[in-house]
Amino acid sequence: MPRPDPFEVAFVVEDDGGQSISSVTVDVEGKSALSDASGKASFELDSGSYQVSFSKDNYVTYNETY
Incomplete structure (x- = not known):
């Protein structure tokens, strides 16, 4: 059975007041990205659950696990 194609998952990082936070390291089980000026960090992931860390x-x- 062929493996399904990965899909894009985007996280948007905001503070308690809803303001975007840039330069947050988002780690998804060994894959890392920095959030951009709008607080967005994107990943190509296969279907499943992932442990995600924001720092x-x-x-x-x-x-959090998603």
Whole structure:
């Protein structure tokens, strides 16, 4: 059975007030990207569950499984 193509997953990082946060390191099980000026970080992922970590100096690191 052929493996399905990966799909784009985008995370948008915002503070409690809804303001975008840039330069946040978003780590998805070994793949990393920095959020851009609009707080967006994108990945090509296969279907499944992933452990995701969001980190930036002077902010609390946040971990979640999606």
